Amino acid sequence: MSQQSNVEDTTQAQKExxxxxxxxxxxxxxxxxxxxxxxxxxLVIRPPSEGGTGIVAIDDIPAGTIVMSLRLEEVGMIDAxxxxxxxxQHSQNDAVFNMLVEMWEKDLTPVKKSGEETQEGKRxxxxxxxxxxxxxVRYKDRSPAVTSEVKEGFALEESRRLxxxxxAMPLLPQHSTKGDRHPFPTHFLFWTDDEIEILLxxxxxxxxxxxxxxxxGLIVREWSKxxxxxHSTTLSQxxxxxxxxxxxxxxxxxxxxxxxxxxxxxxxxxxVPVVDMLNHDSEYxxxxxxxxxxxxxxxMIAEGKGDIAVTTLRDIRxxxxxxxxxxxxxxxxIASSYGFVPRLVSERWECxxxxxxxxxxxxxxxxxxxxxxxxxxxxxxDLLLETNYGPLVQAVIAAVDASVExxxxxxxxxxxxxxxxxxxxSDSDRPHQLNRLEVLSLFRPPLPQTAASYPFPRRQPVxxxxxxxxxxxxxxxxxxxxxxxxxxxPAFRAAASAISQLRHNHQNSMSSPxxxxxxxxxxxxxxxxxxxxxPALCLIRDGIDDRIQTLLQDGKDAELWLEKATSINCxxxxxxxxxxxxxxxxxxxxxxxxxxxxxxxxxxxx
Numbered sequence: 001m002s003q004q005s006n007v008e009d010t011t012q013a014q015k016e017x018x019x020x021x022x023x024x025x026x027x028x029x030x031x032x033x034x035x036x037x038x039x040x041x042x043l044v045i046r047p048p049s050e051g052g053t054g055i056v057a058i059d060d061i062p063a064g065t066i067v068m069s070l071r072l073e074e075v076g077m078i079d080a081x082x083x084x085x086x087x088x089q090h091s092q093n094d095a096v097f098n099m100l101v102e103m104w105e106k107d108l109t110p111v112k113k114s115g116e117e118t119q120e121g122k123r124x125x126x127x128x129x130x131x132x133x134x135x136x137v138r139y140k141d142r143s144p145a146v147t148s149e150v151k152e153g154f155a156l157e158e159s160r161r162l163x164x165x166x167x168a169m170p171l172l173p174q175h176s177t178k179g180d181r182h183p184f185p186t187h188f189l190f191w192t193d194d195e196i197e198i199l200l201x202x203x204x205x206x207x208x209x210x211x212x213x214x215x216x217g218l219i220v221r222e223w224s225k226x227x228x229x230x231h232s233t234t235l236s237q238x239x240x241x242x243x244x245x246x247x248x249x250x251x252x253x254x255x256x257x258x259x260x261x262x263x264x265x266x267x268x269x270x271x272v273p274v275v276d277m278l279n280h281d282s283e284y285x286x287x288x289x290x291x292x293x294x295x296x297x298x299x300m301i302a303e304g305k306g307d308i309a310v311t312t313l314r315d316i317r318x319x320x321x322x323x324x325x326x327x328x329x330x331x332x333x334i335a336s337s338y339g340f341v342p343r344l345v346s347e348r349w350e351c352x353x354x355x356x357x358x359x360x361x362x363x364x365x366x367x368x369x370x371x372x373x374x375x376x377x378x379x380x381x382d383l384l385l386e387t388n389y390g391p392l393v394q395a396v397i398a399a400v401d402a403s404v405e406x407x408x409x410x411x412x413x414x415x416x417x418x419x420x421x422x423x424x425x426s427d428s429d430r431p432h433q434l435n436r437l438e439v440l441s442l443f444r445p446p447l448p449q450t451a452a453s454y455p456f457p458r459r460q461p462v463x464x465x466x467x468x469x470x471x472x473x474x475x476x477x478x479x480x481x482x483x484x485x486x487x488x489x490p491a492f493r494a495a496a497s498a499i500s501q502l503r504h505n506h507q508n509s510m511s512s513p514x515x516x517x518x519x520x521x522x523x524x525x526x527x528x529x530x531x532x533x534x535p536a537l538c539l540i541r542d543g544i545d546d547r548i549q550t551l552l553q554d555g556k557d558a559e560l561w562l563e564k565a566t567s568i569n570c571x572x573x574x575x576x577x578x579x580x581x582x583x584x585x586x587x588x589x590x591x592x593x594x595x596x597x598x599x600x601x602x603x604x605x606x
Contacts, residue, residue, distance in 0.1 A: 019045050020164070020167040020168040021043065021045055021053045021168050021277065022043060022045060023164055023167070023168075024164045024165055024167070024168040024273050024274070025043045025273075025274060025277070027164045028070075028075050028076065028164070028165075028273045028274050029274070031074065031075075031076070032070065032071050032074035032075045033074070034071040034074060034307075035068075035069060035070045035071050035074060035075060035307075036066075036068070036069045037067070037068050037274075038061065038065065038066070038067040038068065039059075040057055040058055040059040040060070040061050040067070041055055041056065041057055041058065041061070041067050041068075041322060042055070042056060042058050043055055043277065044056050044321075048185060048576075051279065051321075052279070053277050054277065054278075054279045054321050054322075054323075055277055055278055055279075055321065055322045056319065056320065056321045056322065057316045057317065057318055057319065057320050057321075057322065058318060058319075059318050060315070060316065060317055060318050061312055061315070061316040062312070062315055063312050063313065063314045063315050064311065064312060065311065065312045066309050066310065066311050067287065067310050067311070067312060067322065068274065068275060068308075068309070068310040069307050069308070069309045069310075070272065070274060070275055070307060070308045070309075071306075071307055072272070072306060072307065072308060075272065075273055075274065076161065076162055076164075076165055076273060077270055077271060077272045077273065078127070078130070078131065078162060078165065078270065078271040079127070079269070079270040079271070080100075080104065080123060080126045080127045080130060080269070083130055083158065084097075084100065084101055084104050084126070084130075086154070086158075087101065087154050088101060090153075090154045092153050092154050094153060094154060094155055094230065095225075095226040095227075095229040095230050096129065096133045096155070096223075096226045096227055096229075096230050097133070097154065097155065098226070099129075099223065099226040100126050100129045100130060100133075103122065103125070103126055103129075104122075104123075104126050106122075121215065123269060124251055124252070124255070124269050125219050125248075127251050127255060127269050127270075127271070128244070128247045128248045128250075128251040128252075129223060129244075129247070131166070131169065131247040131250060131251060131271070132227075132243045132244045132246075132247035132248075133155060133227070133230070134155060134158055134159040134162060134166055135159075135166050135169065135171045135243055135246075135247060136171075136227075136230075136231050136235065136239075136240065136243050137150060137155045137156055137159040138159035138160070138163055138166050138167070139171060139235075139243075140231075140234055140235070141156060141159060141160070149233065149234050155230075164273075165271070165273050168273070169246075169247070169250040169254070169271075170246055170250070171243055171246055185339070185572075185573040185576045185577070186335070186339035186340060186573075186576050186577055186579075186580045187249045187252075187253070187338075187339035188208070188209040188212050188213060188335070188336055188339070189212065189213060189216060189245050189248060189249055190245070190249070191209065191577055194561075195574070195577050195581075196209050196210065196213070198557070198558055198561045199558050199561075199562070199577060199578055199581035200581050200584070201443075201554040201557070201558065202550045202551050202553075202554030202555070202585070203332060203551065203554075203581070203584050203585050203588060204332050204351075204352070204353050204440065204442055204462070204588065205331075205332035205335055205336070205581070205584040206443055207440065207441060207442055207443050207459075208332050208333060208335075208336040209336060210443065212252075212336050216244075216245070216248050220241065220244055220245075223244065227240050227244065228240065249339075250271075251269065251271070252336075252337045252338070253337055253338045253339065254271055254276045255269040255270060255271050255276075256269065256270065256272075256276075256326070272308060275289060275308055275310060278310070278322055278323060278324050279321065279322075279323050280323060280324070280325065280326045280334075280338070280342065281323035281324070281325060281342070282325050282326075282328065282342050282348050283342070283344075283345050283346055283347070283348050284323075284345070284346075285313060285323050285324050285325040286312060286313055286314055286316050286320070286322060286323060286324075287310050287311060287312050287313060287322050287323065287324050288310070288311060288313060288324055288325075289308050289309065289310045289311075289324060290308070290309055290311070291306055291307075291308060310322075310324075326338075328349060328431040328433070330350055330351035330466070330587070331350060331351075331583060331584045331587035331588075332351070332584045332587070332588070333351075335580055335583075335584055339580070340580065341580055341583035341584055341587065344469065344470075344471055344587075345471065346470065346471060347468055347469060347470035347471070347477070348468065348469065349429075349430070349431050349434070349466055349467070349468050349469075350466065350467065350468070350469045350587050350588075350590065350591050351434075351464055351465065351466045351587075351588075351591060352464075352465055352547065352587075352588040352589075352591035352592050353440060353442055353462035353463060353464055353465065353547070353588075354462060354463050354465055354488070354540060354543040354544055354547060354592075355442070355460055355461070355462050355463075355543040355546060355547070356389075356393065356396065356439065356461045356462060356463050356491065356492070356495050356539075356543075357383045357389060357392065357460075357461065357495055357499070357539075358383065358539075358542065358543075358546075359382075359383060359384050359444065359447060359460060359546075360380050360381070360382055360383065360384075360447060361380060361381040361383050361499060361502065362379065362380055363379050363380060363381055363502060363503050363506040363507075364379040364503070364506060364507065365503070379506070381502065382447065383460070383461075384444060384446075384447065384458035384459065384460055385458070386459065389460075389461050391514075392461075392495070392498050392514070393439055393461045395494070395498060395514055395516055395519055396439070396491055396494045396495055396498065396519065396523075397437060397439065397491075398516055398519075398520075399490075399494035399497075399516060399519035399520040399522070399523045400437050400490045400491050400494060400523050402516075402520035402523070402524075403490050403494075403520050403523035403524035403525075404490075406520065406521075406524040406526065407524055410526075430466075430480075430483070431466065433466075434464075434466035434484075434487065435487070437463070437488075437490075437491055438463070438464040439461055439462070439463055439464075439491075440461075440462055440464060441459035441460065441461060441462070442459065442460045442461075442462045443457045443458070443459060443460075444457065444458050444459070444460045445457060445458075446458060462543075463488050463491050463492075465484050465487075465488050465591065465595060466484060466487075466591070467480050467481050467483075467484040467591050467594050467595055468480040468481075469587070469590040469591060469594060477594070478598060478601075481594050481595050481597070481598035482598055484591075484595055484598075485537075485540065485595060485598065485599060488540070489533065489536055489537075489540075490523040490524070490525075491523070492536035492537075492539045492540050493522045493523045493525060493532040493533065493535075493536040494519040494520070494522055494523040495536070495539060496522065496532055496535035496536045496538075496539055497518050497519045497521075497522035497523075497532060498514050498519055499535075499539075500535070501514050501515060501518065502514070537599065540599060541596070541599055544592050544595060544596045544599070545596070547588070547592055548589065548592050548593070548596070551585055551588060551589055551592075552589070554585075555582075555585050558578075558581060562574075562578050
């Protein structure tokens, strides 16, 4: 064997041993002559328990410094639009790509938001499908036992072109050949059913986890025939399934909005190497990124060209990690995409939920019912049944929308007395998502009185409430907490009106429909006969008390279960998932505790 051959073999072996993230960093910058990385930053590879891969400063960097500038057409980004269009030009017969093209084109047809997958969700799914397919093709291409069975074509060419980037995204189960830990230990897709059911019980994160798992499960079922046709001759069904799950986890945690607007409404997703190694900091981000193109370069944007520039927001000290804010999202939502909950350092905006209606509504609260009446449910309404709560929730949403229009018209009349009743937006840093009414479904165990006949988890309609939480004593955020109450008050006024009408109809043996106009008047707080703030605040208080009690008790049950699981067999991944569950539970409790305190102060003053 020649000396040159030995050198080449040694170089190849060194590359194989190099961490995929380091190899991606080096190769991306090498093949992109128009990209730039500041000499005062470098990549660091850490285990997930210590923060994972990140980018740190190796010298002081002043504010306003461009620390990275990446030429998109050179670095090898992955986006669904470009790859789908390229495949269509090749006119090849690839079962997976044919299926993804069909899904993509259906995606461009308007769909209803309720009851169907959103267009944004479908675009994300297509990107995940592309990543999974190319990763499987690359794995087979690099596996000596099956490489001869890889067919030539578009998928193979793309997998080689994007090879280092695909290698940097873990592929299950092949990543574990060297004994590494699970690459997504805390992503909801890889929790066990028991962990979802017990560790997250009582939190809104459980609802989110179920939705993510169910949504991906439906897509996998739709895709299975095409993926099996392309890969089942050389890979097991379990390997293919795990590859799809790991691709979804990568896309959910590493992709971000396609500012180029190359797919519908600019809401696409893209994966960009190097820049996706920036970690998240919602409280004190020190860098941001921006899509840079020249004036009038709309054609460049449409073609996905231009530069992504990462700029420092403040002075950065040597040894400090570069972090950007991925965008504000509550803890339970961040956990569903990224598999972690940001550590609370000082203060941040956070969310919880409050039941819109009690689980069981007593229709005759002033009447003493006999045990037989209670057993028959003659004077109660089960509001964990969608047939009962569904129309009420829709009526509340409509009433709040109508109340906004009512108050807006009153404000336009320039009546100072009326204008003064409209909340003033003093908290300018309040996330815009919290300025709209959002009603979600919270999973609840079956009620004792109905558990025998319907022993399944129910859904309870809940209103999202957001406030600023802080470490330690919170003495300066009262205005934020008060704003949190006033923002949800119209919904609970409308709910109180609906409850009053239901009780009136029951008392008078009437079957009249709920009057939406009365609910709108209540929501707008312009009813001259009734002060709806009082019953609304009682609903909020009772709902908060119910949530706090539920979260605390379910948290205790989760810890007891974890103790038993530990005594039998609990992996390091299991401990990591327990840590996430505690964090999402604690975030909700902090919000509810702060608002409950402010509510007590408010009612005392009233």
